[in-house]
């Protein structure tokens with residue numbers, strides 16, 4: 086059992102929690118993730134480790150409420166426990182040798198991008214951040230992000246905060262202005278990562294993307310998380326989640342992630358309507 | 368008086384057309400009367416050929432003798448003197464190629480139903496025996512770690528704990544049991560049975576820590592730094608292989624591990640569990656081992672209208688246990704033998720709509736001793752399916768090897784270990800599928816046992832130094 090130490094609503098759809106998991110807190114590096122299972126009946130769901138506090142033994146997760154499991158997690162409060170919390174899984178983001186980097190986060194992807202930005206900043210790299218959101222009311226981690234970069238560019242689709250426009254627009258203008266990045270690290274919706282890679286390609290900038298296929302065990306046993314990179318089948322849970330964005334087959338990943346869409350739609354309505362997310366059995 | 372019936376006492380089973388729609392156990396087990404009747408077929412042979420056929424040398428005629436006397440607890444104790452998982456082994460061991468293959472009663476008729484009797488004695492103990500206080504074991508204060516809670520790890524842990532060691536088992540999943548929990552389905556091995564056998568071992572004072580991925584949460588080196596004086600690795604062979612043919616990323620293609628894990632470990636077949644179930648109408652399972660049979664029979668139970676097994680050799684070479692092949696046929700699974708998939712076909716939404724196969728014929732024997740399948744030129748044909756489950760083997764997961772200095776593996780990824788289970792790294796032992804590649808429960812359990820005694824010897828000598 087893993088206890089929830091703190092809980093904070095970042096906005097209507099995004100929640101931050103610190104979970105007591107000292108072994109993971111000791112070990113985790115930027116880019117790694119955990120898998121949680123809420124209770125006996127829960128599914129195994131991966132979430133990035135947004136931060137750790139090895140002294141207090143806590144691991145921070147920031148999650149978007151999209152379906153049944155994240156809704157149920159969001160129902161829990163400080164002092165409640167989660168049945169399972171495994172990690173740190175995946176290969177940490179490579180930060181060696183990167184001197185100047187542009188980190189792009191889209192929506193809740195900022196939660197995944199933040200630890201990499203922090204790690205690179207602490208390693209002495211020059212960090213620019215582009216954070217993109219639909220609108221002002223869902224902006225997250227602005228203060229935290231600003232502390233770990235040289236330039237922070239906030240973009241909103243509707244122009245209610247920062248600049249109006251997409252993350253791709255900003256990246257393109259930065260590259261056109263002559264910024265020479267060793268790497269672009271892009272994390273967010275799959276379509277955004279794909280377009281960012283397309284944007285960076287003509288400038289010959291390498292891109293790292295963090296992939297989020299459906300996962301079960303997270304240790305290389307089920308093969309569910311397979312993605313095609315450079316024409317080769319790779320398991321994102323043990324060989325990723327970071328991959329060379331110029332080589333990822335994004336279209337395939339988008340299709341594979343849509344497989345349980347119908348059920349999820351049903352779940353969303355069902356869980357909300359019936360109980361507000363509280364289990365009715367067990 | 369020996370029972371000279373040529374046939375085994377039949378074991379009651381659920382009707383095929385009933386059981387292929389539920390996840391309840393297929394075989395219902397012997398009653399006392401049936402067990403005594405079957406036990407009376409054993410001739411108590413002096414030279415005990417059956418015992419030789421058993422990888423852990425269960426004292427077969429002795430335990431069977433106790434059943435015919437009606438002393439079931441004694442039978443159970445004899446069983447557990449060499450095998451910590453009799454309820455499991457009685458259900459899933461390939462008896463027909465082990466103990467029962469050697470039984471003299473098999474010369475003129477059917478061999479003694481050793482597996483069925485083993486299961487009877489174990490089940491009888493689980494359901495009827497009075498809860499005996501666990502023997503108090505003198506602890507020696509020496510900490511040892513076991514990685515993986517499959518049959519290899521559990522058996523090793525059990526033996527070490529009974530000898531006073533302070534044993535902790537580290538398991539990466541949220542439940543203990545290895546393949547017994549995540550792979551083999553409920554209708555063949557009820558999870559409550561596995562839980563009972565695990566609890567039995569916990570009774571000896573073993574600590575099981577789930578959610579611990581060794582190589583990630585903690586490395587082997589950190590286990591030593593934490594005061595563990597020896598480590599056993601029983602991490603299994605869970606890494607699924609694919610066919611490397613076109614279409615394996617389509618929606619509706621699963622590895623057998625994913626398919627079975629969703630159903631067994633995550634219980635997606637039961638109402639109230641969150642993990643989405645795979646819904647299929649027409650299913651092709653590629654492969655011919657126990658794993659393929661399990662996947663096919665699960666698919667049937669999940670409501671598929673038609674399930675095919677596609678296997679590139681013939682019935683004679685099917686690696687699955689014959690009992691399970693027989694059960695699958697009874698349940699209506701169609702065997703497409705001497706067929707090999709060359710491509711999986713998808714529609715415009717990337718959903719599977721068919722699998723293209725070629726016909727095969729058998730040529731000269733290959734390195735495995737089995738006749739090599741050769742494709743017949745131009746014999747391609749398509750089977751309409753919406754789900755393809757790939758079940759063509761697994762290999763050991765490289766996670767531990769890649770994070771442990773000095774631990775060697777061979778070119779198949781199997782950890783290198785000597786006959787006692789000692790790896791190339793001092794104080795680290797290994798056994799089961801992690802060393803042999805995918806094998807059987809009893810071989811894994813046997814390897815766990817062997818390693819446990821080697822570890823005790825190692826620790827004894829280390830203390831002297």
Ligand SMILES: Cc1cc2nc3c(=O)[nH]c(=O)nc-3n(C[C@H](O)[C@H](O)[C@H](O)COP(=O)(O)OP(=O)(O)OC[C@H]3O[C@@H](n4cnc5c(N)ncnc54)[C@H](O)[C@@H]3O)c2cc1C
Nearest residue numbers: 131132133147148149152153154155297298299300342349
């Ligand atoms: C390595 C990794 C790190 C991630 N980090 C974060 C994070 O920090 N914050 C965050 O909000 N989200 C993160 N995600 C995504 C998150 O795991 C999914 O959104 C998750 O499915 C939500 O669960 P749910 O039951 O609430 O939603 P569901 O309704 O079950 O699923 C919502 C969406 O997620 C996909 N999905 C379903 N099951 C899984 C699964 N087991 N694994 C991955 N995707 C799935 C579905 O295709 C669907 O589109 C991460 C995913 C991966 C693979």
Ligand SMILES: Cc1cc2nc3c(=O)[nH]c(=O)nc-3n(C[C@H](O)[C@H](O)[C@H](O)COP(=O)(O)OP(=O)(O)OC[C@H]3O[C@@H](n4cnc5c(N)ncnc54)[C@H](O)[C@@H]3O)c2cc1C
Nearest residue numbers: 515517518519539545546550581603799800806807808811
């Ligand atoms: C579907 C299926 C059906 C089968 N049917 C039969 C049958 O009928 N009869 C038979 O005899 N055999 C059968 N087998 C084979 C048999 O189950 C295996 O040979 C046996 O389980 C191997 O035991 P093991 O202890 O070596 O490994 P496993 O049972 O694989 O257990 C390994 C355990 O280690 C854990 N682990 C792995 N890596 C780590 C890590 N880094 N840190 C912590 N824990 C880790 C795993 O999660 C797992 O729980 C079947 C196998 C499958 C998949």
Ligand code: SF4
Nearest residue numbers: 409410412417470471
């Ligand atoms: S070989 Fe058969 S008959 Fe002889 S002792 Fe063994 S089980 Fe009994």
Ligand code: FES
Nearest residue numbers: 303305307308322
């Ligand atoms: S999640 Fe199972 S192999 Fe990656």
